[in-house]
Amino acid sequence: xxxxxxQNSKRTPVEEIGRINLIDKLLSLSxxxxxxxxxxxxxxxxHIISCHKLLLEGIDFNLIYNPLKHLGYxxxxxxxxxxxxxxxxxxxxxxxxxxxxxxxxxxxxxxxAGVAAAITEHNIGxxxxxxxxxxxxxxxxxxxxGKQPKEIFVQTPKAVSGDLICVTGNLGxxxxxxxxxxxxxxxxxxNSTQQPQLKxxxxxxxxxxxxELNSSVLSLFRENSVFPSGGIFITDGxxxxxxxxxxxxxxxxxxxxxKIPVASQTFKMAxxxxxxxxxxxxxxxxxxxxxxxxxxxxxxxxSKEVPSLDIIGHLTPEGTxxxxxxxxxxxxxxxxxxWSE
Amino acid sequence: xxxxxxQNSKRTPVEEIGRINLIDKLLSLSxxxxxxxxxxxxxxxxHIISCHKLLLEGIDFNLIYNPLKHLGYxxxxxxxxxxxxxxxxxxxxxxxxxxxxxxxxxxxxxxxAGVAAAITEHNIGxxxxxxxxxxxxxxxxxxxxGKQPKEIFVQTPKAVSGDLICVTGNLGxxxxxxxxxxxxxxxxxxNSTQQPQLKxxxxxxxxxxxxELNSSVLSLFRENSVFPSGGIFITDGxxxxxxxxxxxxxxxxxxxxxKIPVASQTFKMAxxxxxxxxxxxxxxxxxxxxxxxxxxxxxxxxSKEVPSLDIIGHLTPEGTxxxxxxxxxxxxxxxxxxWSE
Numbered sequence: 001x002x003x004x005x006x007q008n009s010k011r012t013p014v015e016e017i018g019r020i021n022l023i024d025k026l027l028s029l030s031x032x033x034x035x036x037x038x039x040x041x042x043x044x045x046x047h048i049i050s051c052h053k054l055l056l057e058g059i060d061f062n063l064i065y066n067p068l069k070h071l072g073y074x075x076x077x078x079x080x081x082x083x084x085x086x087x088x089x090x091x092x093x094x095x096x097x098x099x100x101x102x103x104x105x106x107x108x109x110x111x112x113a114g115v116a117a118a119i120t121e122h123n124i125g126x127x128x129x130x131x132x133x134x135x136x137x138x139x140x141x142x143x144x145x146g147k148q149p150k151e152i153f154v155q156t157p158k159a160v161s162g163d164l165i166c167v168t169g170n171l172g173x174x175x176x177x178x179x180x181x182x183x184x185x186x187x188x189x190x191n192s193t194q195q196p197q198l199k200x201x202x203x204x205x206x207x208x209x210x211x212e213l214n215s216s217v218l219s220l221f222r223e224n225s226v227f228p229s230g231g232i233f234i235t236d237g238x239x240x241x242x243x244x245x246x247x248x249x250x251x252x253x254x255x256x257x258x259k260i261p262v263a264s265q266t267f268k269m270a271x272x273x274x275x276x277x278x279x280x281x282x283x284x285x286x287x288x289x290x291x292x293x294x295x296x297x298x299x300x301x302x303s304k305e306v307p308s309l310d311i312i313g314h315l316t317p318e319g320t321x322x323x324x325x326x327x328x329x330x331x332x333x334x335x336x337x338x339w340s341e
Numbered sequence: 342x343x344x345x346x347x348q349n350s351k352r353t354p355v356e357e358i359g360r361i362n363l364i365d366k367l368l369s370l371s372x373x374x375x376x377x378x379x380x381x382x383x384x385x386x387x388h389i390i391s392c393h394k395l396l397l398e399g400i401d402f403n404l405i406y407n408p409l410k411h412l413g414y415x416x417x418x419x420x421x422x423x424x425x426x427x428x429x430x431x432x433x434x435x436x437x438x439x440x441x442x443x444x445x446x447x448x449x450x451x452x453x454a455g456v457a458a459a460i461t462e463h464n465i466g467x468x469x470x471x472x473x474x475x476x477x478x479x480x481x482x483x484x485x486x487g488k489q490p491k492e493i494f495v496q497t498p499k500a501v502s503g504d505l506i507c508v509t510g511n512l513g514x515x516x517x518x519x520x521x522x523x524x525x526x527x528x529x530x531x532n533s534t535q536q537p538q539l540k541x542x543x544x545x546x547x548x549x550x551x552x553e554l555n556s557s558v559l560s561l562f563r564e565n566s567v568f569p570s571g572g573i574f575i576t577d578g579x580x581x582x583x584x585x586x587x588x589x590x591x592x593x594x595x596x597x598x599x600k601i602p603v604a605s606q607t608f609k610m611a612x613x614x615x616x617x618x619x620x621x622x623x624x625x626x627x628x629x630x631x632x633x634x635x636x637x638x639x640x641x642x643x644s645k646e647v648p649s650l651d652i653i654g655h656l657t658p659e660g661t662x663x664x665x666x667x668x669x670x671x672x673x674x675x676x677x678x679x680w681s682e
């Protein structure tokens with residue numbers, strides 16, 4: 001566990017190569033076109049949706065344990081996620097970096113390598129980048145626009161009671177990865193000769209540091225004429241996501257605890273740290289899962305054709321609230337935590 | 342000259358009313374629709390262009406002299422400007438605020454009042470807002486998407502040597518306003534009983550603190566079938582803007598000093614501070630003017646129908662460089678300053 005800025009042997013100040021040259025160099029690595037604005041051509045028959053995020057050092061990430069490359073990758077996914085959730089395919093990406101003097105060219109290249117990986121993976125056609133000074137720390141601002149084919153938005157049904165609530169993978173792992181990193185950071189601060197104990201927890205660490213975004217479900221939906229009635233990108237726990245979704249549609253929800261997928265390392269770490277795994281699932285952050293509500297009539301086709309999707313509950317009538325049902329039948333009210341609501 | 346946060350008598354912590362409630366309250370003031378994403382409907386026959394900015398306290402603004410309401414207004418214009426320059430009409434706006442604990446609800450309301458004024462003035466249809474914590478200071482991230490009618494982008498000519506270079510108003514005033522504020526701040530820091538001397542400089546102060554964006558030229562262009570071959574939003578001086586433009590089109594440029602409009606207060610302040618007014622024009626920031634290149638054939642119609650536009654020079658062949666010609670015929674090479682290039 002080292003400060004990532006100390007890993008590179010060469011440390012070139014941004015002033016040495018110049019801001020515009022740096023931007024050109026980075027954009028050439030990712031096939032970028034515009035430094036000032038991004039553009040969507042051929043927008044006929046498409047609905048455009050835009051997503052915009054601001055990530056701040058010390059709040060949204062900690063450079064003690066977020067490697068810059070992973071951070072760049074994850075930052076890009078954080079704006080692609082809400083677009084996929086809305087049934088859109090991301091078409092472009094604009095990144096603005098605010099960097100204090102402690103960051104050098106090699107750091108920015110490292111961060112950009114992660115962004116570029118996400119760009120390639122998600123077939124982003126147009127990319128823009130700007131780099132500016134900040135007084136302290138790093139700020140990453142991202143904006144992405146996605147296209148939704150007209151045939152999707154005209155066929156999107158209204159969310160109704162009975163719609164299935166589905167997620168693209170297990171929950172709580174990223175939160176447990178973060179808890180592990182925090183624990184090892186504290187131990188390292190007390191005794192810097194002690195190496196972090198991360199073995200056996202690769203999966204939850206990866207879930208936090210470099211999550212995957214399973215956007216392939218969107219093509220499966222299209223192939224099978226499945227039109228979700230709603231969608232949300234889970235970044236601050238399942239509870240907050242379901243509450244936001246219910247708030248939008250003015251409906252309630254019931255989730256079934258035994259249906260919610262949880263990885264074995266999540267359970268193991270929860271036990272080791274004496275945390276309820278359910279807390280990680282409901283209120284942990286950074287899961288980067290897509291949650292969709294889908295008409296009940298599609299139940300069979302979903303189970304057969306989209307096996308990577310887990311059905312974890314359903315929508316309920318207006319005014320019934322948002323609940324988690326445990327295997328013994330007791331009901332726990334879903335609450336979002338702290339500053340997030 | 343007071344810290345704006347100290348101006349309000351009531352200071353409500355964000356936690357007291359809650360983040361989501363605050364966002365709802367602010368969005369209801371500006372007719373906002375989505376808290377997570379912004380959407381462009383009816384995108385048929387439109388080209389979508391996106392603009393994205395990150396403004397950081399201590400770098401892009403200073404709360405000692407940037408009143409929050411003006412800051413909000415100006416921040417919104419900073420993303421609308423590049424869209425108008427690209428021949429687009431802004432359609433939506435997304436704002437993400439990062440705020441340290443020193444900002445209260447009343448501060449955010451003040452800032453938002455300025456954003457809301459810009460939204461109303463520029464007929465923005467869809468607005469989103471997010472508010473999050475920051476470790477120190479204020480970060481304002483903005484993203485706006487604009488529509489360009491198809492008839493414009495199919496008729497946009499290629500920039501060629503001979504195209505006229507035109508600006509929507511006088512230059513250098515905002516820079517001089519900032520110099521005045523900086524001078525008064527220094528005096529105030531030495532002696533806090535001394536009130537700032539700002540009288541007689543209202544125009545340059547307003548140019549810096551709350552600039553106007555003259556987007557009405559776009560409708561005049563359309564009415565008169567004028568299709569600019571290029572456009573740029575001047576925010577860091579005329580020199581940098583013209584160089585960026587020439588870089589894009591691979592052409593050179595000649596500007597004529599006596600053709601560049603400069604306000605009398607700009608000259609007066611420049612004299613008082615012993616600065617060349619030309620420096621303010623070429624390298625001063627925050628002018629918020631639109632610069633267009635327009636085919637020479639439109640010279641007559643521009644002079645007659647778009648009198649608010651000043652023709653200050655023309656494009657020249659590739660490889661000829663960017664020059665400012667003084668009344669005595671000497672040539673000064675245009676250079677962008679410092680961190681900006």
